[in-house]
Amino acid sequence: MTASGHQRTALASVLAALLLVLLKLGTGVATGSLGLISAGIESSGDVVAATLTLLAVRLGGRPADEDHPYGHRRAENLAALGEAAILAGGGVFIVVQAVGALVGGAGDFQAHWYVFAVIGVAIAIDVSRIAVSLRGAVRYESAALRSNAFHFGADMAGSVAVLGGLLLVAAGVRSGDALAALVVAGIIFAAAARLIHENALVLMDTTPEQAHAQVLEAVAAAAPEAEIQRLRVRESGGRYFADIVVGVSPTQRVVEGHETADAIEDAVHAALPQSDVVVHVEPGGGELPLREQVLAIALTPREVCEVHDVTVFDHDGGAIVTLHVKFDRDAPLAEAHRVANDLEDRLREIPEVIEARTHLEPLEPTRRRAGDVEGDDPLTADIEELARTLTGEGPRDVRLLRTRAGLVVLLDVTVDPGLSLRDAHDIAGRFEAALHARHPDVVEVVVHTEPHG
Structure with a gap:
């Protein structure tokens, strides 16, 4: 949103309102037309209202700050309520004057040609500023400019009513001027009510x-x-x-x-x-598969660092759940046992779970010192042989690391791309088991399986 364009639109409304006051009020006083005087008073309210709008869009364009984290744009809604109050006050004044004219008898007002010219110019100005305000309201998303457009629409409707009254006077109906003033008052009250309703809803945070x-x-x-x-x-x-x-x-x-x-x-x-x-x-609290319910409950306590190997056994119309739960490696056993017992109790509250068992484990350090194994280690030959036996091809990217706990083996093996993930994982598992059997000093084997090609 460009605040300068926003303000230029409001400033144009002020200047247009001033011109209309001079035209309507000046001609009305000079000719004695109550309709034009009433329309002029209503346009005088426009000057005050448009000035309020100009001030409001300047304030509303300020960015959010510490005291106004949602910005200052509600100043525009307050300005719109101010416009409504001005409209209502002008309407009351017009009604009093028009009723007085009807009761006391019409004056000697004559509908000369220049009176029609003035009201014609006023209608043309109203049409142009309605278009400008609506365009600005859409472009800048401004409640104040939008309310201005409704206000100017009421002003134009009033001008049309005054034109009708002038035509009645020209046709010989002497009360036409006062009747037109009452119509203008009715239009003003309707516009004021609409502004109050719309902006009060916004200020009350009514859901749009x-x-x-x-x-x-x-x-x-x-x-x-x-x-x-x-x-x-x-x-x-x-x-x-x-x-x-x-x-x-x-x-x-x-x-x-x-x-x-x-x-x-x-x-x-x-x-x-x-x-x-x-x-x-x-x-969320929606229905979840049993395994996800178990994970959600098991990961809730802050003491739990990790959960894995969740298994569900169907048994006698219910389910037996087992899971491995990891805690900080230095956590007291009594504390871990208490948390695990609470978890088991909560898991048994699931309707289909008839039994829950947890296996407690320490969380391994995420970083460990390791060094490469130098020279031609006999382990390398066994890795080559096992890989060819299980997959038909030699291993790729083999790396041996020596840690304080023992040897760690890292390697890639290629398998038939038509295999399922379960079958590929089974091959990796058989490789790990065979290597552990031949080399007890190997503490960890990480086998990455990938398809041929």
Whole structure:
């Protein structure tokens, strides 16, 4: 949004309102036309209202700060309420004068040709400034400029009513001028009521229904697997703020949850351009497969560092669950045992689980000192032989590391690309078992399987 263009639009409205005051009020006073005087008074309110709008868009264009983290754009909604108050006050004055004229009898007002010329020019100016304000309201997403457009529309309708009154006077209906003034008052009251209603809803943080529906649709399209737990949308100065809480699978990785949040933000921004979107991701409470339920429960305690080898055994219409749980290697056994017992109790609360068993393990250090094995180690020949026996080809990228715990073997082997992952893993497992049997000093074997070619 370019604040200077925003302000230029509001400034043009002030200048146009001043011109209309001079035309309507001056001609009305000179000729004695109550309709033109009323329209002039209404346009005088326009000058004050448009000035308020100019000040509001200057304030609303300021960036967010510590005291106003959502920005200053609600100043435009306050300005719109100020415009409504000015309109209502002008309408009351017009009604009093028009009723007085009707009760006391019409004056000697004559509808001369120049009066028609003035009202024609006024209508032309109203049309042009309505177009300018609407264009600016759309371009700059301004509530104040949008309310100005409605205000100017009411002004033009009033000018048309005055023109009708002038035509009645010219036709010999002497009360036509006062009747036109009452019509102008009715239009003013309607416009004021609309401004108050629309901007009060915004200031009260009433949910904008259309924007709320657009956000719902965007979230559903961007993350169909996510569960919308809370959605709050509000409008401020033509800009939308969306606060979204979604539930995802408890076993989803942090990076996956972040990607889900990014996808939702992008989708909402596409639906509501320049909106401010905050997405919070929480573990979902929907139905999950049993294994994911077990993982979600087991990873909840802060003392648990890692969970692996989750196995579910179907037994007597229920399920027996086993899992390996890793704790800090220096954690007291009593503390680890307490956490594990609590986990088992929580797992048994799952309706289909009849028994739960945990295996406690220390978390291995993530970094260990290692050095390459120098020279022609006899282990290399056995690695070559085992690889050819199991896969038909020699190993690739073999590396032997010596650690304090023992030898570590790293290698790649190629297998038939038509094999399933399970079959390839079985080959790697047989390789590891055979190598451990031949070389007890090998503490770890990492076999990477890849397809031929």
